[in-house]
Amino acid sequence: MTSCKDCVAHLLGACRGDYCEPERLSLAELAQRSAEAGGHALMAFHKESGRPMWHAVCSRCGLEVSYTLDPDPDTPALFGPLLDTRCESSS
Numbered sequence: 001m002t003s004c005k006d007c008v009a010h011l012l013g014a015c016r017g018d019y020c021e022p023e024r025l026s027l028a029e030l031a032q033r034s035a036e037a038g039g040h041a042l043m044a045f046h047k048e049s050g051r052p053m054w055h056a057v058c059s060r061c062g063l064e065v066s067y068t069l070d071p072d073p074d075t076p077a078l079f080g081p082l083l084d085t086r087c088e089s090s091s
């Protein structure tokens with residue numbers, strides 16, 4: 001089992017994925033629900049290399065939603081233009 005490189009806890013050697021996995025999944029679920037509420041069809045999240053950040057786009061309008069496990073103090077963990085916009089192909 002390889003150690004986790006996706007979160008802050010891994011820097012302390014404390015995480016092998018079990019620390020950040022629940023948090024990551026809850027953010028992904030929140031993103032999915034927000035996207036569906038806006039009529040979007042979210043595709044799979046892909047991870048940004050070197051950072052604990054994930055991105056996914058809507059297959060219909062191409063807008064992006066992102067989440068991070070290591071947000072800046074003034075930045076929400078979940079963000080992106082998709083959250084503020086209804087999908088253009090929905091009515």
Ligand SMILES: [Zn+2]
Nearest residue numbers: 004007015020
């Ligand atoms: Zn981790």
Ligand SMILES: [Zn+2]
Nearest residue numbers: 040058061087
């Ligand atoms: Zn959309």
